[in-house]
Amino acid sequence: MNKLFRACAAVLLCTTFSCTPIMKMAYGxxxxxxxxxQSLLKKSKKFGFRTDNLAxxxxADYLLVLQKNGIPDANIFDKEGRYIEYRATEESCNAGLFSYIPKLGTDTAHKYTNVTTLQAETQRLRDLxxxxxTSLPEADYYVFIYWAAFTGKLNKDHVKAWEELAASNKKTKIAVIKVNxxxxxYWTPAFKNEIYSSMNKK
Structure with a gap:
C-alpha cells in the first residue's frame, strides 16, 4: 500500500471517526x-435484523462509501435507479427517515438529485x-441502510426500526439492503490490516 493511499485512508478515517476516547464514548x-x-450473521440475529438482505x-470502494455515509444512514432509490433526497437540507440528520419511509408510495413526489445512482451503489457491494x-430484487423503492457492528446500541435500534418501517409500508414494495x-x-491482508490499525488507534 503506497504512502499516498495510507495518507488518504488516515484522513478519511479520522474525518469519519474521532480517535479520542471521549468521542468514542459519546458515540458508542x-x-x-x-x-x-458467520460473525456478521450472528451479530445481525443478535440485533434483531433480517439476515437475507445483508451486503x-x-x-476498492470502502473508503469512499465510508466517507459518504454516516453510521447508521441510508440512501433511497426509486425503481428507475434515481437517488431520492429525503433530507430537508444538507445539514439535516437521518432522523427524517422515520417519517419518510412510511410515506413512500407509487404516487409520492420526491426530490431527485444526481448524488449517485442505484447502479453505482450496487456495483460497490459484495455478499458476506x-x-x-446479485440479490437485488424487483421493487418500487430500494433503501440501502449503512451500519456497523462497532457502533453503539442506539445505532442498531435505528437500523432495525427503518427496516421494520419499510416492511410495514403496504402502499408500495420496498427492498431493504443492509450494507455492513x-x-x-475477505479483503486482502494489506488493506484489511491497514484499516484495522487506523480504526483501533487510541
Missing part, C-alpha cells in the same frame, strides 16, 4: 473487529463472502 464506538460472514462493500452482489461497513475478513 467500540474498537472495530475483523468480521467474517458488504468491496475494498466477498462475491458479486465493518472490516471484512
Amino acid at each position: 464506538i467500540k474498537n472495530p473487529k475483523i468480521e467474517t460472514d 458488504t462493500v468491496n475494498e 463472502k466477498g462475491n458479486a452482489f 461497513l465493518d472490516i471484512q475478513d
